[in-house]
Amino acid sequence: MRYHNITKDDMLNGDGLRVVLWVAGCSHCCKDCQNPMTWDPNGGILFDESAKKEIFDQLDKPYISGITFSGGDPLHSANRADVKSLMAEIKVKYPDKTIWLYTGDSWENIMNYPLMKYVDVLVDGEFRVDKKDVTLLWKGSSNQRVIDVQATLAQDDISVPVLHCGDHDDIPMGRETATVPVADIEENIVNFKGSSRKCCDA
Template sequence: MRYHNITKDDMLNGVGLRVVLWVAGCSHACPGCHNPITWDAAGGILFDAAARDELFAELDKDYVAGVTLSGGDPLFPGNREAIGTLCREIRERFPGKTIWLYTGYRWEEIAELSLLSCVDVLVDGRFMQAQADPQLHWRGSANQRLIDVPATLQQHKIVLIDE
């Protein structure tokens, strides 16, 4: 897996102060995307042990609420295995931290992915410029959903988070 940036002390991509991993690779090519530089799966730099250590050093801080995985698309097919491994490792090592994941895929397309059992909140759906709304919290367009993943998995139906 490749990535473009690790943002520290972020308050825009989930609840609380967070660390954000911006991965490379996205095939959705949403018009109006705020981060098209991340579309190229060969772009950015290799997510190696040093990058993992940098991410974990941030998560080790008491005041950091969790990690947000964005991009690009963490669920771009070429990222799924590495993201799954990373999510499982974060969940095991930092059980009190939340994991948010942004994807252009709809829940219905990816619900079978085992890595979702490690995710707390999934922001799903492609960015749609015609439905863009800067007043929305944690999502760019009204079609995107904030999904409570543990509740959704438990109830076998999509459970949305109220803003």
């Protein structure tokens, strides 16, 4: 696996403060993608033990809520095995940290991937310019979804997480996140592809 960047204390790509791994390789090539330089699976630099240590050093910090895998696409064929291995290691070492995954694939096509047992929140779907909406949480276009993976697998019905956003103490975050069926919540908590996602608009 190759990657382009590891960002720290990130507030734009999931709930809480996070470390984000931006992998190389994406076959979706969405129009107006914010990160077209990440499409080439041979771009960036090799993910090695030094890069892993950089991530673990961040996850060691108590105020870091977890890790987000983005890119590029973590589920690109060049990344999937290494992403699964890294997720498994993180779940053992940091069981209280959440794992977010951004992908251009749809939940229905990837729900049976073995690595899904490690993912807490999935943001699925390609970015579509015709459905772009800057008011949405965690996503850039309205076709995309933010999915509570473990709740969805357990009940065989897509659920979205109730996430922390801003300074609202009454909203659960991390592994204590509550879930509700998609049909029972407004479509205002969902996905995005790129590096300028917003949590809350002032």
